[in-house]
Amino acid sequence: MIKVCEAMVECLKKEGIKVVFGYPGAAICPFYDEIYKSDIRSVLVRHEVNGGHIANGYARITGKPAVCIATSGPGATNLLTAIATAYADSVPVICITGQVNSEQIGSDAFQEADITGAAEPFIKHSYLVKDASQIGKIFKEAFYLAGSGRPGPVLIDVPMDVQNELIDFSYPKSVEIRSYKPTQKGNALQVKRVISEIKSAKKPLLCVGGGVFSSNAKSEVRKLAEVFDLPVITTMMGISAFESDSKRFFGMLGMHGSKVANRAVSECDVLILVGARVGDRAIGCPSEVEKSTRVIHIDIDPAEIGKNLRADIPLVGDVKTVLGQILKSAEKLDHTEWIEQIRSYSPAPQFSEPKDGTVNPKEFLSLLSERLPRNTHIVADVGQNQIWAARNCRMHDGRFLTSGGMGTMGYAIPAAIGAKMADEQAEVVAVCGDGSFQMSFMELATAVQHGVDIKVIVMKNNYLGMVRELQDKGYGGRRSAVSLDGSPDFIKLAEAYGIRGVRVNDKTSMERAFDELNKKGLCVVECVVDDDESTL
Numbered sequence: 001m002i003k004v005c006e007a008m009v010e011c012l013k014k015e016g017i018k019v020v021f022g023y024p025g026a027a028i029c030p031f032y033d034e035i036y037k038s039d040i041r042s043v044l045v046r047h048e049v050n051g052g053h054i055a056n057g058y059a060r061i062t063g064k065p066a067v068c069i070a071t072s073g074p075g076a077t078n079l080l081t082a083i084a085t086a087y088a089d090s091v092p093v094i095c096i097t098g099q100v101n102s103e104q105i106g107s108d109a110f111q112e113a114d115i116t117g118a119a120e121p122f123i124k125h126s127y128l129v130k131d132a133s134q135i136g137k138i139f140k141e142a143f144y145l146a147g148s149g150r151p152g153p154v155l156i157d158v159p160m161d162v163q164n165e166l167i168d169f170s171y172p173k174s175v176e177i178r179s180y181k182p183t184q185k186g187n188a189l190q191v192k193r194v195i196s197e198i199k200s201a202k203k204p205l206l207c208v209g210g211g212v213f214s215s216n217a218k219s220e221v222r223k224l225a226e227v228f229d230l231p232v233i234t235t236m237m238g239i240s241a242f243e244s245d246s247k248r249f250f251g252m253l254g255m256h257g258s259k260v261a262n263r264a265v266s267e268c269d270v271l272i273l274v275g276a277r278v279g280d281r282a283i284g285c286p287s288e289v290e291k292s293t294r295v296i297h298i299d300i301d302p303a304e305i306g307k308n309l310r311a312d313i314p315l316v317g318d319v320k321t322v323l324g325q326i327l328k329s330a331e332k333l334d335h336t337e338w339i340e341q342i343r344s345y346s347p348a349p350q351f352s353e354p355k356d357g358t359v360n361p362k363e364f365l366s367l368l369s370e371r372l373p374r375n376t377h378i379v380a381d382v383g384q385n386q387i388w389a390a391r392n393c394r395m396h397d398g399r400f401l402t403s404g405g406m407g408t409m410g411y412a413i414p415a416a417i418g419a420k421m422a423d424e425q426a427e428v429v430a431v432c433g434d435g436s437f438q439m440s441f442m443e444l445a446t447a448v449q450h451g452v453d454i455k456v457i458v459m460k461n462n463y464l465g466m467v468r469e470l471q472d473k474g475y476g477g478r479r480s481a482v483s484l485d486g487s488p489d490f491i492k493l494a495e496a497y498g499i500r501g502v503r504v505n506d507k508t509s510m511e512r513a514f515d516e517l518n519k520k521g522l523c524v525v526e527c528v529v530d531d532d533e534s535t536l
Helices: 004-014 025-038 049-062 074-078 079-086 113-120 132-146 187-201 218-228 259-267 286-292 319-328 336-343 360-371 384-392 412-422 434-449 465-474 491-497 507-515
Strands: 019-023 043-044 066-072 093-099 123-129 156-161 204-208 230-232 247-251 270-274 294-299 313-316 377-380 398-401 427-433 456-461 499-503 523-528
Touching: 004 025, 004 132, 019 049, 025 043, 025 066, 043 434, 049 066, 049 074, 049 079, 049 093, 049 412, 049 434, 074 079, 074 093, 074 113, 079 093, 079 113, 113 123, 113 156, 123 132, 132 156, 187 270, 187 286, 187 294, 187 313, 187 319, 187 360, 187 456, 204 218, 204 259, 218 319, 230 259, 247 259, 247 319, 247 384, 259 286, 259 336, 286 456, 360 384, 360 456, 360 507, 377 384, 377 412, 384 398, 384 427, 384 456, 384 465, 398 412, 412 427, 412 434, 412 456, 427 434, 434 456, 434 491, 491 499, 491 523, 499 507, 507 523
Parallel strands: 019 043, 019 066, 066 093, 093 156, 123 156, 204 230, 204 270, 230 247, 270 294, 294 313, 377 398, 377 427, 427 456, 456 523, 499 523
Antiparallel strands: none
16 A cells, blocks of 8 residues: 555656656645655746746647646645646646645635636646545546647646545556547548638638647648648747748738738638637637638637637547548649739848847847757747747747747746756747746746756846837827836846846847857846837
8 A cells, every 4th residue: 555645656657757847835745755755856946837837838849748736725826827828728737736634625724725616717627636546547537638639737636634645556557538538530521521622722721720739730731731732821829830931831820920921811712720729819800701711620629610710611620630631632732823922922021220229129039040950949928029039930840839828928938948858959948028037037046956958038128018019009108007117137137046148239249149049058138129119
């Protein structure tokens, strides 16, 4: 017989978990004590929410569930934003929280919080462990649920007394959940309809979303575009599914997307959505698209098909499997004229000359992405910096990561740490604004402690730039509660952590920063940006 806390560690081993991210406390100490005795690496974060974000970045690179841990009460509630962030972007994260002793639940005990209830609106599934003997079954189900179908976070809340119970432990070899049967293979008739629709289209357009990564279907998407000779655009979550220098790629659509991508959507006769939920930032006026465009929507989650944009041909199934079915019967098509028409809408990139003492952030990111290795992962935070990165970073073999659905500020640094730990051979660059940077810069200590070599770009305009831009455009220029006066010197802050820092405020210092970013070791680059710079 073994304790439940020991069994929990054995469950993680069975699932191949090598590292966990979290912040301990009394209610989770039995579990942490067993982790200490194991070969599993434990990474201490500086704030619980960032344990969830690090796990998020790690999971998105590996394609497998990652694990974060927090204690009861405030530790667990601090994790809620990370849970919601993972849920909105369909990221498989296992969240393990400690809970007060079973007999104390509901008594307002010290550091008690109903975390399963609090997380209910944005969790794929949750467990409050009451029967210690079920711990193996619960963990097996949790990993299966998190990583299958439409991925997402799963919460396991374990009371302290349950962690210390003795049980006869066994880990199931398989899992069977009667009410959970995600569709993998696409309906054969619908597959034929999709192929027929694409064949008859004069101006088809392929729109790729984040579901392509969840399904590990990047190669199938590229093959589909090649065989059917399709022009390609992406949602923000789909960025990096296609190489930026491909002759078929025309950027990101949506309210912050490129003009050419949005024009292609307005002129196409068949829009093929693959693993994209078509949120409000992607297509603001669905009714206008529906008037003139036939829509094919391929997604594993039937609830997303037709939810935001009418689907003329819905096709439910795993993207990788469904595209494989389509490619088996695909015939080579030629849409050269249509692709050339879209290309004629693409102006050569031009960057305005910045004011003295500042740099153009769009130009900086464009030049930087060309000087980094092709397999570099870019992790963008939220705000103006996110839009600048999404539109100007040219992606090749690496991933573009950001908080797309929830739009969580403070995401980039911890997610970049997770991405780097998942892929140590690749360069990982976090792009932040000075507002978002100050929400999670404490995790620089985590990177230093564990030797995680990330690069951090801070776009400093001394404002919450996106909100300032909205206030200038829609609120008569009344800049309310957006000034970041009082912020520290970010170079000195980096040096306080023992990290190299470079300030960029002209072309000469820009070149110096590029050199520093290509060296080994942690580095923080502060880009001084005009406070009136916009996302346009």
